[in-house]
Amino acid sequence: MGSPEKNENKGFFSSVSSGLSILSNAMHRSVNGLLGYEGVEVINPEGGKDDAEEEAQRGRWKKEDRESYWKMMHKYIGSDVTSMVTLPVIIFEPMTMLQKMAELMEYSYLLDRADECEDPYMRLVYTSSWAISVYFAFQRTWKPFNPILGETYEMVNHGGITFLAEQVSHHPPMSAGHAENEHFTYDVTSKLKTKFLGNSVDVYPVGRTRVTLKRDGVVLDLVPPPTKVNNLIFGRTWVDSPGEMIMTNLTTGDKVVLYFQPCGWFGAGRYEVDGYVYNSAEEPKILMTGKWNESMSYQPCDLDGEPLPNTELQEVWHLADVPQNDKFQYTYFAHKINSFDTAPRKLLASDSRLRSDRYALEMGDLSKAGAEKSSLEERQRAEKRTREAEGHNFTPRWFDLTEEVTPTPWGDLEIYKYNGKYTEHRVAIDSSGSSDDVDVKSIEFNPWQYGNQGTN
Incomplete structure (x- = not known):
């Protein structure tokens, strides 16, 4: 949804706002006293679990590994653990953070359409849907490897895009990325900040993402919501990203404000995204609604945020088919990212x-x-x-x-x-034209x- 102070009398979504205050507190099941661990809180996204101990024993960890890891980690509660802790590979996926940055390019055709579009508000519909599309991949519960200082990742053979990312700082960990095709350029400086909370970690995207649409030189700025990884050690690990995503057209002043609802009791609101595209006078022009793990749709609206007569919701993005029972919850595109099929000729040795x-x-x-x-x-x-x-x-x-x-x-x-x-x-x-290429592998x-x- 739009900013809370602007949502009075907004009609279509105003009735939703009262439900957004149902936070995950209602579904917390503390295991203090049951397992003897302080600072541990197990959160079940489906809710309704009365046996906290049974829920806490679920997850990928063996009992002895979980208890050993907890002894090591509990002293870091309240700390930023982005680069200060050596973590076991049992929680990792076979991908680095630089590769994970490239996953935002899966649905890059939405940026192509934005560049081809003349309607300034539909441009924001396309580009914000592109920004949302990666959240299905971001819900994976495995941790990517931290890049080595100077490490890179190159990708070609996808939508005419050339993508490059480089680890530019080790302390603090920072990455920079650039992607480009005939329609757009994408530039990001990324510096994650974390707060370890015992059995969960808050992840704050201290970064700047800019997209330039080449036809008219329109520059877009993205501010994503924070992410919370629940049940790191005890229980089933799951990810939520409650809060606002704001994309601003720095050229015109138009913007889109989308609200990622927090997961409530019995999973209420999980995955749901609602909001509006506003003009530079902060008047709603298009409403947007959907789920970040399924699809996004839009509909023109009046100044009260109500759908215009004789219009209907139109889908702008939907999730592509994904592999079933994939070990690391990878999409087909994630497998492409790891593949040498997307690597350029004479791959950098730092890849x-x-x-x-x-x-x-x-x-x-x-x-x-x-x-x-x-x-x-x-x-x-x-x-x-x-x-x-x-x-x-x-x-x-x-x-x-x-x-x-x-x-x-x-x-x-x-x-x-x-x-x-x-x-x-x-x-x-x-x-x-050299023919002395070596096997990149x-x-x-x-x-x-x-x-x-x-x-x-």
Whole structure:
């Protein structure tokens, strides 16, 4: 929905607002006293579970692993654990955070349609639906690997898009990304901030996302809602993203405000998204409604937010078919992201696909994945020691740190800008006509700039 202060007498959605205050408190089942753990709260998204202990024993953890992990983690309650804790591979998926950033490109055809569209309000319908479409993938309960400093991810062969992401900072963890086709450019600086709450973690997207539609040069800014991961250790892990998503047309002042409803008692409201497209005078023009795990629809409305006569809801996006019973809850597009079929010719040695820990986990070898993860982390520490001993600062290769610092709802953010060098690099490779290409799968992972790790 639109901003609460603007929703008085808005008609179509005003009756919904009273139900939005039903928060997940009603479905909490504390296991304090039952299991002997302090700070643990098990939340069942379906509600109605009277046996808290039985619910707490569910999930992916073995009892002994769960108790051991809790002993290690409980001291971090209230802390930002983004990069301060070494986590077991049992909770990981075979993908890095850079690859997860690329999942936003699955339904990029919506940005193509926005660029082709002349109606300024429908542009926001298309672009906000694009922003919502990734939340089905974001509900996965597995953690992606933290990228090594200097790590990259490249993707081609999807909708004419070239996508590149690079890990530009280790402390704090920050990534930068750029994607482009004939219709749009996409630029993001991402810095996640977390708060560990015992059996859950709040994730705050301290980032800036900008989309430029090429035909008219329209620039769009996206502010997503925060995310909460419930039942990390005890119970079945699940994800919710309650709050507002705001996309603003910085060129015209128009905006769309969409409200992600919190999961209520017995799952009421879970997945539901409602809101309006407003003009620059903050008057509602189009209502939007749907579920972030299914589809989104729109309908023209009057100044009170009521649907216009002789109009009906029109679907703008729906979820593509997904694999059944996939081990990591992957979509078909997520599998494409991991595939070398989406890799360009002469893949960068710093690419996430080449990580030995990621590949071992994909092959189902948790023991090797854990050992390789520890090895990569130690090599990263060694590179840092070498770099600091030689008096060097890490410098990203494909993105430049600007002097711009932008405020976000969760803190200030330093902005990295795509420097265009990757485009030049890729043009040089594609125009070389060289026939000495090596099998990309045989390339050794190497994101390091200094020391005996070598260079890219």
